[in-house]
Amino acid sequence: xxxxxxxDNVYAVGAIDYDVRIFHGYETPFGTTYNxxxxxxxxxxxxxxxxxxxxxxxxxxxxxxxxxxxxDYFIVNHIEPDHSGALPAxxxxxxxxxxxxxxxxxxxxxxxxKRDFGCHVVQPFETLSTGKYNFTFVPMPMVHWPxxxxxxxSEEKILFSNDAFGQHIAVKEAFDDELGFDRLLExxxxxxxxxxxxxxxxxxxxxxxxxxxxxxxxxxxxxQILRSFVPEMVEKYGGWSTNRTDQNRAxxxxxxxxxxxEIMAKQxxxxxxxxxxxxxxxDLRKKHISYAMARLLEAKYIAVGSSTLNNNLLxxxxxxxxxxxxxxxKERTGLAFGSYGWSGESIKQIExxxxxxxxxxxxxxxxxxxx
Numbered sequence: 092x093x094x095x096x097x098x099d100n101v102y103a104v105g106a107i108d109y110d111v112r113i114f115h116g117y118e119t120p121f122g123t124t125y126n127x128x129x130x131x132x133x134x135x136x137x138x139x140x141x142x143x144x145x146x147x148x149x150x151x152x153x154x155x156x157x158x159x160x161x162x163d164y165f166i167v168n169h170i171e172p173d174h175s176g177a178l179p180a181x182x183x184x185x186x187x188x189x190x191x192x193x194x195x196x197x198x199x200x201x202x203x204x205k206r207d208f209g210c211h212v213v214q215p216f217e218t219l220s221t222g223k224y225n226f227t228f229v230p231m232p233m234v235h236w237p238x239x240x241x242x243x244x245s246e247e248k249i250l251f252s253n254d255a256f257g258q259h260i261a262v263k264e265a266f267d268d269e270l271g272f273d274r275l276l277e278x279x280x281x282x283x284x285x286x287x288x289x290x291x292x293x294x295x296x297x298x299x300x301x302x303x304x305x306x307x308x309x310x311x312x313x314x315q316i317l318r319s320f321v322p323e324m325v326e327k328y329g330g331w332s333t334n335r336t337d338q339n340r341a342x343x344x345x346x347x348x349x350x351x352x353e354i355m356a357k358q359x360x361x362x363x364x365x366x367x368x369x370x371x372x373x374d375l376r377k378k379h380i381s382y383a384m385a386r387l388l389e390a391k392y393i394a395v396g397s398s399t400l401n402n403n404l405l406x407x408x409x410x411x412x413x414x415x416x417x418x419x420x421k422e423r424t425g426l427a428f429g430s431y432g433w434s435g436e437s438i439k440q441i442e443x444x445x446x447x448x449x450x451x452x453x454x455x456x457x458x459x460x461x462x
Contacts (some may be wrong), residue, residue, distance in 0.1 A: 094152040097308065097316060098247050100131040100224075104152035104250035106145035109261045114173075116414070117285040118379040121278070122261030126312050128251060130244065131154055133222025134163040137188075138242060138251050139312055143176030150181065159184050164221065166228075167192040167203045167210075168253040169239050170199040174312055179204055191219060192228055209348035213240070229300055231255065233293045235286055242299070248307040255297060256324055258282045258314030268319035275315060279324060281385040282313070284333050288388075288418040294332035298325065303333075336391040336421040341370040344383045345396035346405040351461045352396045358462065359394055359428065368392065375407040380414045389413070392424050393450075395441045399431040404440055410446040421449060428456035435459075438442055 095103040105126040126436035127149055138461060141149045153159050167387050168177060170192075178200070182188065190210040192200070192287045197210040211218075213228040227243045231249050235254055242251040258278035260270070267275050287294060309317040309324070317324055329335075341363050346355040356372060363370040375382045387393055397408035404412070425445035429437045445452060 092152070092265075094129070094264060096156045097247070100127045101244070102131075102156055102248065103127070103245055103310070103316065104129045104137075104149060104156070106141045106148040106152075107261045107329055108142065108145070114259060115272055116263045117381040119257065119259040122143060123259040123313050124261060126310065126314075126316075128310055129156060130221070130224065135161050136164040136166055136226070137162050137181070138166040139168050139253075140175050140181065141179040143180070147179035147211070148363075149177050150184070152402070155224055157209075160334075161332060162188050164219070166242055167196055167200070168227065168242060168251060168252075169312065170196050170203060175200065175203075175299070176254075176407040178208075179206070179366065182208060191228065191360050192346045193232075193240050194230070196240075199238050199259060204257070217333070226321045229297070230301075231293065231297045233290050234297055234374075235290055237339075241301070243301065243304050243306075243338055248305050249310055250301060250304065250306045250308070251310045253312050254286065255294065256309050256317060256328065257286075257311040257312065260314050263318055263360045265384070267315045267317045270315050273322065275320060275324075276327065278293060278314060279327065280331070280388050281381075283328070284388040284418070286384040288331075288384075288420060291332040291334065291421075293329060298329060303423070314394065331388060334420065335389075336422060337369075337389050338391050339368050340390040341368045341392035341394070342383065342386045342390045343370065343394040343396070344371060344373045344375060344408075344411060345394075345428075346375045346398070346407045347396075348395075348400065348405065350399040351458065352398045352428070355428050355430065355456060355458065355462050356394075356396050359456070360361070363392070377412060380407075380411040381409055384415060387420060390423070392393075392453075393427070394426040394428060395444075396428040397437040397441065398436040399435050402434050402436050405439050408441070412441065416444055416447060423448070423450050424453060425450040426453040426455065430458050430460060430462065434462060
């Protein structure tokens with residue numbers, strides 16, 4: 092994409108990846124963006140980078156505005172390769188540029204890229220003046236890596252939020268109101284459920300730390316820039332990070348061997364729908380585990396069903412439960428169900444996953460051969 096003007100002296104200069112479909116185990120059916128931001132002042136700052144294969148695109152976008160050699164400061168909010176991959180290439184072009192990052196980021200950059208970048212380690216809420224602008228660095232460890240921080244530009248009321256408030260979607264439109272709130276919420280919820288979910292306490296801390304800032308624009312590292320729906324997205328993050336759920340929403344996730352567990356899933360779907368629950372039926376032969384995880388984000392009830400195969404779960408169901416356990420949803424109610432031929436261990440194994448997450452349990456449903 093070309094450089095996009097956000098404010099008079101602030102530009103988005105990142106890249107669009109239309110082709111990526113799996114992002115560390117998480118399905119990204121609509122691609123993603125790798126967002127980087129250029130801020131012009133007496134001293135010029137580049138905030139974040141892009142994935143390494145898109146380095147040339149980043150450099151081209153910067154050159155539309157100023158020569159890359161004019162950059163004075165690199166602000167590295169996060170070292171994951173989709174954020175920092177282009178750093179070595181750009182740093183080689185601008186050896187004079189000073190890098191600002193957390194202590195964990197300095198260690199991580201050296202370990203990952205096998206070179207010493209000579210970083211300036213920032214202290215919590217340290218301020219960098221670049222002339223008329225002042226940047227404040229807000230550490231946000233484990234949202235979602237230990238090195239993570241966000242950066243606030245007070246004069247323009249912009250929060251460069253790193254992986255908070257991000258979405259995986261590849262579109263030319265850069266702003267939230269150009270995408271529309273419903274689609275933005277869908278993509279932001281999918282992103283939160285599959286990346287940020289385990290770190291609710293850390294998200295709460297971040298929300299508290301930035302609550303005193305006057306924020307008009309949020310510039311995340313992936314997806315749309317927020318300018319029209321900032322309060323709505325902050326409110327959503329408040330709910331998601333405290334496991335706020337809807338008592339009238341439910342998901343049923345299953346796989347089946349000969350169709351019996353599927354019959355049970357559909358029976359349960361009919362029952363819950365008749366009770367007034369907004370219920371979604373998810374067949375893991377047709378949907379990715381990360382899709383199922385996103386549907387669980389605001390649902391109070393989750394039913395998981397599996398036939399018993401070799402005294403165990405079907406592989407797709409085992410993968411989903413392992414994935415869900417790692418993402419640590421809380422305050423939910425689970426129901427295990429499934430069919431079996433002679434042993435029937437799958438029900439107990441599903442309930443063990445639920446118990447490990449602290450879910451309340453509804454009575455399980457177990458049937459021999461066909462219901």
